[in-house]
Amino acid sequence: MLDTIRKFEVPEGVDLELRLAGPIIRINAWLIDFIIRSTIQVAAYFILIWLGTIGWGLILLTIFIVEWFYPVLFELYQGATPGKKILNLYVCHDDGTPVNWQSSMLRNLLRVADFLPFAYALGLLSMFINRDFKRLGDLAAGTVVVYRDNKNSEINVPSAEPIPLPLPLTITEQRSILDFAERNEFLSIPRQQELSNILTPLTGKQNDASVKELHKYANWLLKGQ
Amino acid sequence: MKQIQFEQRYQSFWQEFEYLVNDLEKNKKKQASSLQERYKLPKQYRKICNHFAIAKQRHYSPVLTQRLHNLVLKGHELIYRNKTVWLWRVFEFVSSSFPNLVRRHYKAFWLAAALFYVPAITMGVVCFNNSEIIYSVMDPISVAGMEYMYDPENRKLGREEDRQADTDIMMFGYYIFNNISVGFRTFASGIILGIGSLFFLIYNGLIIGGVSGYLTQLGFIETFWSFVSGHGSFELTAIVICGMAGLLIAKPIFSPGNLRRLDALKHIGKDCIQLVMGAALMLVIAAFIEAFWSPSSFISSNIKYYIAAILWAIVIVYLMFAGRGPRAS
Numbered sequence: 001m002l003d004t005i006r007k008f009e010v011p012e013g014v015d016l017e018l019r020l021a022g023p024i025i026r027i028n029a030w031l032i033d034f035i036i037r038s039t040i041q042v043a044a045y046f047i048l049i050w051l052g053t054i055g056w057g058l059i060l061l062t063i064f065i066v067e068w069f070y071p072v073l074f075e076l077y078q079g080a081t082p083g084k085k086i087l088n089l090y091v092c093h094d095d096g097t098p099v100n101w102q103s104s105m106l107r108n109l110l111r112v113a114d115f116l117p118f119a120y121a122l123g124l125l126s127m128f129i130n131r132d133f134k135r136l137g138d139l140a141a142g143t144v145v146v147y148r149d150n151k152n153s154e155i156n157v158p159s160a161e162p163i164p165l166p167l168p169l170t171i172t173e174q175r176s177i178l179d180f181a182e183r184n185e186f187l188s189i190p191r192q193q194e195l196s197n198i199l200t201p202l203t204g205k206q207n208d209a210s211v212k213e214l215h216k217y218a219n220w221l222l223k224g225q
Numbered sequence: 226m227k228q229i230q231f232e233q234r235y236q237s238f239w240q241e242f243e244y245l246v247n248d249l250e251k252n253k254k255k256q257a258s259s260l261q262e263r264y265k266l267p268k269q270y271r272k273i274c275n276h277f278a279i280a281k282q283r284h285y286s287p288v289l290t291q292r293l294h295n296l297v298l299k300g301h302e303l304i305y306r307n308k309t310v311w312l313w314r315v316f317e318f319v320s321s322s323f324p325n326l327v328r329r330h331y332k333a334f335w336l337a338a339a340l341f342y343v344p345a346i347t348m349g350v351v352c353f354n355n356s357e358i359i360y361s362v363m364d365p366i367s368v369a370g371m372e373y374m375y376d377p378e379n380r381k382l383g384r385e386e387d388r389q390a391d392t393d394i395m396m397f398g399y400y401i402f403n404n405i406s407v408g409f410r411t412f413a414s415g416i417i418l419g420i421g422s423l424f425f426l427i428y429n430g431l432i433i434g435g436v437s438g439y440l441t442q443l444g445f446i447e448t449f450w451s452f453v454s455g456h457g458s459f460e461l462t463a464i465v466i467c468g469m470a471g472l473l474i475a476k477p478i479f480s481p482g483n484l485r486r487l488d489a490l491k492h493i494g495k496d497c498i499q500l501v502m503g504a505a506l507m508l509v510i511a512a513f514i515e516a517f518w519s520p521s522s523f524i525s526s527n528i529k530y531y532i533a534a535i536l537w538a539i540v541i542v543y544l545m546f547a548g549r550g551p552r553a554s
Contacts, residue, residue, distance in 0.1 A: 171284045
């Protein structure tokens with residue numbers, strides 16, 4: 001299954017989409033978090049050790065809090081641990097709402113079970129046999145880890161003189177032409193020509209001229225005459 | 226309507242909505258929007274949903290649809306998040322929902338209690354009569370350590386007269402670190418068919434019962450029982466509740482009831498995590514008692530036994546009666 005987009009309907013009647021994060025990027029996020037957590041714990045050790053016996057009590061408290069509550073605090077505060085935030089991921093419920101303390105605590109306490117028998121083997125297994133990449137903690141808490149789509153791209157169809165379509169096209173076909181024009185910055189010129197040559201029967205043109213022709217159609221679809 | 230006209234008509238509205246949403250995502254102190262602007266959010270959100278639906282239905286360009294999708298998603302997160310005054314929530318949780326949850330799942334509670342206390346009492350009686358049996362669950366070095374710690378001859382290791390306040394704090398940190406971690410593990414390992422919780426309940430029962438029986442048989446009654454009786458009320462009950470939550474979270478796999486197994490798991494998961502957090506709070510109280518009250522040597526054993534009886538009574542009365550009444554959910 002290649003599709004990793006999950007749809008859910010909001011009460012207002014529109015479908016929203018969440019892009020699920022797979023195991024590899026989640027392992028990377030975990031590694032970043034692991035480094036941060038360890039740094040905090042080691043730093044706490046070297047600072048608090050100067051306080052003698054009391055320091056030891058505080059060191060153990062710090063280790064306890066960081067070990068169990070680090071992910072929870074960050075998930076409640078900003079939806080993601082620093083590692084996830086850096087990689088543009090966040091945690092939410094299956095229905096797209098932000099995590100609350102119960103689900104965050106639950107998914108993070110159950111890390112213990114996901115870790116078994118070693119190195120998160122059970123959690124990984126669960127992620128592989130589950131279509132939403134959920135580890136045990138996610139299954140019980142009803143949460144998913146998804147990508148945050150922050151880029152706010154401007155609509156950037158190269159402007160050209162609008163030309164009506166030579167044939168009536170279905171709405172999906174029209175959309176493909178728009179999509180092609182909008183992606184002009186992300187596709188290399190040879191690739192654009194290659195793609196547009198598929199439509200030579202429609203445009204009657206080749207290579208560069210064909211690309212330009214498609215841009216004109218796109219402009220017509222956007223603006224009309 | 227062509228896409229360009231649609232965009233031109235609503236561009237400024239979308240920008241206004243985006244500004245508001247980004248503003249509301251910030252910390253309260255950094256927010257710049259006025260109250261009147263904020264009150265507009267639900268209305269604006271519904272309008273954005275409408276625009277998104279139109280854009281999708283008319284197959285406007287993917288970038289525009291995506292942009293509207295992201296705006297709807299952000300609005301959805303803001304509108305449907307649940308934020309309340311957390312201090313009030315904690316109060317309500319402690320005074321009502323936690324004891325109510327324990328009572329609602331009373332069968333699991335008694336099962337967990339049996340899994341813990343039956344091995345504990347059995348092992349206690351057995352070790353009291355035959356001190357050799359203790360070595361079947363503990364290694365000789367640990368047994369020697371225990372024996373040394375509670376020997377009235379050498380009241381050492383935190384139980385001596387000149388024990389300092391800083392030692393108390395160190396032990397407090399240790400009890401929090403160790404006991405709550407044990408509680409969390411007892412719960413979490415339950416998701417694997419309940420095996421983990423079963424194991425931890427029985428194992429802890431055997432050890433605690435064994436040590437009690439063994440030390441009583443040695444005659445260290447005053448040093449041992451006056452130390453453990455106080456915090457035992459909160460600590461043992463909390464461990465039983467953690468085990469109970471672990472058994473509950475395994476239940477959907479065996480008997481999901483009228484739901485799909487995954488849905489049953491999600492359903493019971495909410496109750497379980499609240500039980501565990503309640504138990505964690507009890508363990509914090511236990512750690513306080515264990516670090517600052519139980520070891521103090523200038524309080525006579527008799528007073529400690531009285532207080533222990535009161536603490537047990539508090540735990541039992543709290544779990545049996547707190548949060549009953551018309552407002553109980």
